[in-house]
Amino acid sequence: MNDMKETEKNECDRLFSRLPPIETPRDLLRRTVCLIRNEQIRSANRRQLALLSVLTVLAAAGMLHFGWIAARDLYLSGFPDFVTLAFTEPSIVLKSGKSLLVGILESLPGISLVVPLAIIFAYLESVRVIVGKFNQSGLTRC
Amino acid sequence: MLKPMLLDTIKKTVAGIRFRRILTVLGAAVLALLVFQGGVAVGQKKTEHAYRWNEHYRDSIVPCLVPTGDMMPPPPLIGPKALGGHGLVGDIIARDSERIILRNRENMEHSVVIDGMTVIRRCQETVRSDSLGIGETVTVIGMPNGRGQTKSSFIRIIPKQGCNPKRIPR
Numbered sequence: 001m002n003d004m005k006e007t008e009k010n011e012c013d014r015l016f017s018r019l020p021p022i023e024t025p026r027d028l029l030r031r032t033v034c035l036i037r038n039e040q041i042r043s044a045n046r047r048q049l050a051l052l053s054v055l056t057v058l059a060a061a062g063m064l065h066f067g068w069i070a071a072r073d074l075y076l077s078g079f080p081d082f083v084t085l086a087f088t089e090p091s092i093v094l095k096s097g098k099s100l101l102v103g104i105l106e107s108l109p110g111i112s113l114v115v116p117l118a119i120i121f122a123y124l125e126s127v128r129v130i131v132g133k134f135n136q137s138g139l140t141r142c
Numbered sequence: 143m144l145k146p147m148l149l150d151t152i153k154k155t156v157a158g159i160r161f162r163r164i165l166t167v168l169g170a171a172v173l174a175l176l177v178f179q180g181g182v183a184v185g186q187k188k189t190e191h192a193y194r195w196n197e198h199y200r201d202s203i204v205p206c207l208v209p210t211g212d213m214m215p216p217p218p219l220i221g222p223k224a225l226g227g228h229g230l231v232g233d234i235i236a237r238d239s240e241r242i243i244l245r246n247r248e249n250m251e252h253s254v255v256i257d258g259m260t261v262i263r264r265c266q267e268t269v270r271s272d273s274l275g276i277g278e279t280v281t282v283i284g285m286p287n288g289r290g291q292t293k294s295s296f297i298r299i300i301p302k303q304g305c306n307p308k309r310i311p312r
Contacts, residue, residue, distance in 0.1 A: 075247065076246075076247045076248050077247075078229065078230070078231030078232075078246070078247065078281065081231045081281045081300075082229050082231075082281065082283075085281055085283065085296075085298060089263070089296070089298070091261070092261075092283060092295075092296045095261070095295065095296070096283050096284070096295040096296055099228045099229070099283050099284055099285055099295060100228075100229070100283050102184065102187060102226075102228040102229075103226060103228035103229020103230075103283055104229065105180070105184045106184055106187070106188050106226030106227075106228055106229060107226055107229055110181075
């Protein structure tokens with residue numbers, strides 16, 4: 001087995017010794033480094049994209065769930081009715097503005113609204129960070 | 143000689159990023175404290191009214207509901223269903239000459255006092271208190287009267303078909 005390998009090696013050496021010598025391309029190192037760098041950037045971008053997709057799915061699921069709860073609580077509290085009243089009855093704003101304002105604040109379902117808003121904020125902040133790391137301009141022609 | 147130097151130092155300090163950060167933190171703290179205090183004040187009013195409502199439930203609401211047998215026990219005092227006394231939305235389930243009983247969307251009854259100063263509107267039209275019929279949906283704005291009731295200053299009747307019903311083509 002070893003003899004066979006040795007023979008093949010010798011034959012290769014003989015073949016190369018008969019061929020004219022080839023000069024190594026001047027920018028071989030630069031191109032190799034460039035290609036490796038491009039591949040690293042593409043790989044990092046694929047990871048960021050996968051992370052962004054997972055986050056999008058999670059955020060959408062969270063928004064569907066907590067958004068529905070917020071919409072239900074808004075309806076039950078009557079908050080939209082008081083806001084509508086404030087915009088359609090200028091006289092009530094002048095006459096009982098304080099009561100209307102306190103009524104609007106009392107009916108605001110704060111906790112139910114905070115969760116979907118926090119989800120939106122966290123998602124947008126993640127998108128900002130991930131897109132910031134997304135390196136499209138780093139890709140160069142090799 | 144000293145004064146221009148001092149002024150220059152102050153100018154540099156004021157223009158610096160550290161000074162801007164301090165201002166931002168101070169502004170955010172003031173805003174957060176204001177919002178917090180506002181929340182505490184509103185929560186206090188709401189809880190106080192819920193307590194009064196619970197305390198006077200049997201006097202102010204039960205007598206109106208007993209004849210029809212349409213009554214439910216008062217819910218726990220403190221909780222997410224704590225009632226606000228300044229604004230109410232619900233259906234009228236009982237009434238007498240000076241008050242109406244509303245059932246809100248969370249199935250809680252509330253007594254609303256009507257007097258001569260109460261403005262009652264059906265859409266944009268001002269109507270008399272006789273128009274407040276059982277089954278009507280209303281939005282009420284008023285002040286808690288300390289007996290678990292709301293002294294109304296404004297009531298809007300919300301018609302079932304809306305304020306601008308579509309015209310039926312001939």
